[in-house]
Amino acid sequence: MVSGMAGNAVKSVAKAVGEYQYPWREKLTKYRDELSKGVWGYWELGAWKPLAISAHHRARIRKELLLAGGDWEFDPERKEMKTKRKGHKVDRLAAEKRANTARLMEEMSKMLDGYRKRRWEKKMKEEEDALKKALNE
DSSP states (O other): OHHHHHHHHHHHHHHHHHHOOOOHHHHHHHHHHHHTTOSSEEEETTEEEEOSSOHHHHHHHHHHHHHTTOOOOOSOOOOOOOOOOOSOHHHHHHHHHHHHHHHHHHHHHHHHHHHHHHHHHHHHHHHHHHHHHHHHO
16 A cells, blocks of 8 residues: 555656746746846946856756747857967968979979070070160261
């Protein structure tokens, strides 16, 4: 008889636990103005005031609201992500130099042809100028 009563008590406790719903709607209406003040707290008259609701309970309300399909409008707008690179600058510069050298080596034949052509044109111009000068004298 005792075990039967204990079993019923366990069943009723399990039923109560299974049917428990976190009252997020009431909590949301109660703490709405507090949630809109920020994530961690806010400055008031030069003093930092933490929120009246803990981050744990704030997260629980947010989770329940999102599970119910609502929109959470209390998060602050996200800032732009930092683009600062991790690692040593020297390694990055060395890799960039190697890549640049490889690119320049591919263009080297064109660059040499251009250099030879400019030198040849300069030589021809100098010879032409010398010839004109000789004729003028």
